[in-house]
Amino acid sequence: MPFLEIDNLEKSFGATKILKGVTLGIEEGGFLVLVGPSGCGKSTLLNTIAGLEQITGGEIRIAGKRVNDLHPSKRDIAMVFQSYALYPNMTVGENIGFGMEIRGIAKAERDKAIADVSQLLQIGHLLDRKPSQLSGGQRQRVAMGRALVRKPQVFLFDEPLSNLDAKLRIDMRTEIKRLHHRMKTTIVYVTHDQIEAMTLATKIAVLKDGILQQFGTPEEIYNNPVNMFVADFMGSPAMNLVPATIGETGNQLSVELARNGSAPVSLALNGAPQGLSAYRGKQVMFGIRPEALTDPDGADRNATHLVTADCHIEVVEPAGSDTFAVTNLGGKGVVARLRADARIKPGTTAPLTFNLTKAVFFDPATQERIA
Incomplete structure (x- = not known):
């Protein structure tokens, strides 16, 4: 039974249908990548899982529990945004621990969680710096650390590497893959970069115009595309x-x-x-x-x-x-x-x-x- 289930999901903005009956599921500890061209609905799908967008039809279930009507704070998810969304007036350590502080977690427990995550992400030497003093890759690690300390059921990544240069993207891609192997966490990751999709995913969902074109392992998607769109979109150079x-x-x-x-x-x-x-x-x-x-x-x-x-x-x-x-x-x-x-x-x-x-x-x- 899938840990995260999307069942016949629909989302409309007024008369415009954005998601059109999307059905897929990912096992616990899996790495699901949503990929497709701009405007295909992948970020909207991620936002519906997060609860940032209300769905028009269908169901979302996490660990067998229907979460359609749950507030985002009640879904036990953590999200890493493209823009990092760090508080500029806080240090790295304060940024990572802010969510725990809001939830009333004791300082000793917060400090231990911050130390553990900063060691995992190799940012322990940055804890006293402000975001303005960090590189793009360092900021992204801080954003990931803030999500990791929560230990949620599902991590959501919304194009987290798109603001980085080509070499740093490759380095961070490797770090995310290494992190997933260590943590065994369930991840849903949005990208328009099919190389990221192929290298990170245990399962890939290819979207076009709000319709799921194909869902499968990277090998299935690459070697057995179900239509010309998937064949052309996945692969560099293209098929x-x-x-x-x-x-x-x-x-x-x-x-x-x-x-x-x-x-x-x-x-x-x-x-x-x-x-x-x-x-x-x-x-x-x-x-x-x-x-x-x-x-x-x-x-x-x-x-x-x-x-x-x-x-x-x-x-x-x-x-x-x-x-x-x-x-x-x-x-x-x-x-x-x-x-x-x-x-x-x-x-x-x-x-x-x-x-x-x-x-x-x-x-x-x-x-x-x-x-």
Whole structure:
């Protein structure tokens, strides 16, 4: 039974529906990430869990208890905001302990909790400083410390890293993951950054226009997207989505990918999705991740279905640990992820290996996955 349950949740502002029947659940100690583009409803969903927004329909349950009508202070949750929301006139220690002081907790107990949390977050040397004397990463640690001392049932994070620079975001992401492993707390985390979602989550909920598109583990979301939106949104670089025609070679189905000025690339399918046979002679969207399209020597040797084809290379982008190459298939630029030392030049023809074990197919009209 999930520890936090969202059941057919709806939220409207006037006549505008923001959340449209969202249903999901996370186990105790799980890390749920709500991800999606701006305006998809993820922060609204977080605010309804917190009690900062009243829901229009559905139910929210924490540890089996319905909390729809409970005041935020009665829900036993703690929230970390994007803006840190620290009191500028208080020291770090006072900021962390303020909530406990308001609740009448004895000073000795407060001091112990502050010391424990500051040691966990490595901010013990900052306790006498004011927020204005701290860096962005230090302020975020203080905001997290203020939430941690409460020991709530659920922690809510609302894009906590969005104000930090790229390197600090990576460092803080690691700290949050380490913290979750130590504390075994239940976390709901909002971000628009799909890399954060993939690295932090035990479960991901992908939202678009207030509708839950897919809910599952990071591996499920990445490798088995249910529609073109999820396929395109999750992953960096994004999945290649290429218009293709389903043909037939002997007794096997094949994927035909058009090329400018030359014969199509024909990829024989071995063990194609069952539903794909209904698309013979019809167009589909062929999805393949850049890492599943690579130079022959860099291909996954454990893959059960590799097909190599000569492709015209238009652009080469060295990226340190990888080299990205762009070819044109189906009238679109398609990104291949190659080894860093791959010998490849723009304007030439080179063999690229398709790992069709990782390929997925979508109906171009509905944009849904072909099973």
